[in-house]
Amino acid sequence: MASSERQRTDGTDTRDGTPVDGAAAGATPAGDGYSRIEQVAARTGLTKRTLRYYEEIGLLPPPTRTEGNYRLYSEADIVQLERIKRLRDLLGFSLKDIREIAQAEEEREQVRAAWQRETDPRARLAWLDRVETITRRQLQLVDEKLAGLQDMRAHVQARLERYDGHRAELQAQLGSAHRPDDGNDSGRAPE
Numbered sequence: 001m002a003s004s005e006r007q008r009t010d011g012t013d014t015r016d017g018t019p020v021d022g023a024a025a026g027a028t029p030a031g032d033g034y035s036r037i038e039q040v041a042a043r044t045g046l047t048k049r050t051l052r053y054y055e056e057i058g059l060l061p062p063p064t065r066t067e068g069n070y071r072l073y074s075e076a077d078i079v080q081l082e083r084i085k086r087l088r089d090l091l092g093f094s095l096k097d098i099r100e101i102a103q104a105e106e107e108r109e110q111v112r113a114a115w116q117r118e119t120d121p122r123a124r125l126a127w128l129d130r131v132e133t134i135t136r137r138q139l140q141l142v143d144e145k146l147a148g149l150q151d152m153r154a155h156v157q158a159r160l161e162r163y164d165g166h167r168a169e170l171q172a173q174l175g176s177a178h179r180p181d182d183g184n185d186s187g188r189a190p191e
Contacts, residue, residue: 034064034072044081051081059084059099092149097141104134 041048051071054060060080064072073081080102087093087101111131118124 034074035078037071037073040073040078040081043078044085046081046085054081054084057095057099059095059102091145093145097145100141101138104138108134 035043037048037051040046041051044051046054051060051073055062055071060077063077064074066072084098084102087098088095093101108131111127111134115124115127115131118127
């Protein structure tokens with residue numbers, strides 16, 4: 001095959017997806033609705049190493065690969081990565097918790113598909129029981145996280161209240177030490 005036949009219109013070699021004719025690595029779209037790891041890292045704010053690690057530990061299914069073994073991520077993969085990042089960064093879930101949530105979502109999708117195929121009311125009731133159990137497990141995980149956050153909030157709030165008490169004591173000490181002899185000062189704390 002001639003090199004001109006191997007070159008795609010996006011400047012990459014069709015055999016392995018590598019740039020040809022001076023095209024920058026990662027600068028061209030992967031095509032067919034897929035993105036290369038560099039593009040996904042830039043879009044999600046995750047490192048390429050983190051993307052590979054999430055694949056390794058099963059948080060993300062193995063992505064599609066080019067003939068040259070480059071990872072290609074679908075839009076669904078990117079949405080999943082953004083969700084993982086939100087759960088980790090904003091909500092403070094551990095990777096173990098995130099894996100459990102992801103598995104529950106996958107299981108719920110399987111139950112939904114089975115529900116849609118099923119016509120027997122008894123079987124549909126069994127599927128409904130199963131999906132309810134899955135969802136209650138997720139709710140328990142969220143409740144545990146909320147309880148921890150509420151406990152942390154109560155400790156921080158108590159600390160602020162102690163600071164207010166110390167401040168009032170110190171201001172009272174300052175107010176009595178600097179009170180004018182004529183008795184006209186109200187002893188108010190400075191604003």
